[in-house]
Amino acid sequence: MTGTSDTVLKVEGLQVSYGSIPAISSLDFEIKRGEFVAILGPSGCGKSSMLNVISGLLPPTRGVVEVDSRPLYDAGRHAPKLGYVFQAHRLLPWRTVKQNLELVLAASDVPRDQWEDNIDRLLDILHIGQFKNSWPMQLSGGQRQRVSIARALLVEPSYILMDEPLSTLDEVTARSLRQELSGIWARTGATIVFVTHSIREAVYLADRIIILTRGPSTVFENYHVPIARPRAYDDPRIAEVEADIIRRVEHAWGLDPIKQSEVA
């Protein structure tokens, strides 16, 4: 696999083991600049290990992880900037929304005189401008997750990792946030790696879906979503693609008809 200049993230021969227990047997994939890629895999396939590796938290047992053609590990002060939207918001509850955002800005290269404008702009895009001076506990789950998205975008990252960020929200809030996420991606051109259990969510949001095998995982398929944007969540074509993906992973994930309906 050879990375091109517009390759943001290159993962080559990635192996992760915990002692003698392998979590990832061999992963190879690339993410291009501005791409919205979803990663889909069954429970226990090593998604969390993979996320830990590509977020810089866990050095791989073997293999190469490069961000903007530089190794992610041992990069020292050249370590790339990443954004991360966690399953739970992970905001500091004792700091206001603005203070939470300033904290990550202080650790980034964004000049101080741009902080205020950048914060205001992103909070407005995410429709939470009025909560700038609120405590996270005063916000709803959806609003907190919006702050978390703003935090990830603020640091002007090479790419943003999203680890099932909508899974803890109610369906109405999740729907509205999915739509906004799609819009934000279109406006900012951010590179997003979105991990999800929901095939429909992956089809709605992503250009490409990297489907993993059961653990210890490898890449089962790079699936290009054949639906033009803008997309509607209830579009029958999304349901068709979803059904197509289920058919493809049926054997790889060892799904029986009951489990298929659980995935759907």
Add this chain to the structure above:
Amino acid sequence: MTLSTSMQATTLSPRPKAGTMDRNIRILGAILAVASLFAIWTTLSITVRPWVPTPYDTVLAMGRHLTSQGFYANLFLTLGRIAAAFLAASVIGAALGIAIGMNRKVEAFFQPLLAMALAVPDPVFIIFAILALGTGEAAGFVALTLAVAPFVSNIVRSSVQARDKGLDEMTRIYRIPSDKAFWVSLVPQLVPALLTAARFSFALSWKLVVVVEAIGQPDGIGASIFHSFRLLRMRDVVAIAILFILLMQLLEKGVLGRLEKRLLRWRQ
């Protein structure tokens, strides 16, 4: 018609709020508790005369102490000793608790020592400190620090180990320098435990300072109480004790309570 009227009455009649009711119950409970204590005290002062002074005599003695310079000299001396012991025990205990909670090697070394220190009765520290260092200020200070710091350390260690590790990951991913992450992410998580430890440390400190003064110091509130006891002036013993306890409660509720409210305002 009757039904409708009764329904309207049910709907419109003002009902006390749950918060107001709780407060009323608390106030009533406190009044009853003080009244019961007063009744028991009065009964004892009649039956166990002269060893239990009457409330009236005690109030007179309290007034006398409040207007004497000697009382304030002793009080400020004791407050100074409490502040020194409280600060030393809190700082040493908290620092040790954080180190033990964060590092397994430090935990492996200190945990058995901590368990032993927690098992030693407080008077043992006091007696050994007096034997080793004499009856000067240093003995009390060392004894109190040794007695209180392990409790603080234990509370803080538990809180460090129960911290939200997700926030540690967040600070690492966003490359927040570790010294900054310590102050903005870890320490605020420990605030409730630090406040509990401070309350505990304060409560234990002032009680032990009084004991240390009674055993080995020529001055201070503890020494005053012991002096009055030796002269069998029981009303002075009770009067000084009540005044001191009231002041300590005022400090605990006033200073630590306000501090807690301020530090945890984000929860409201």
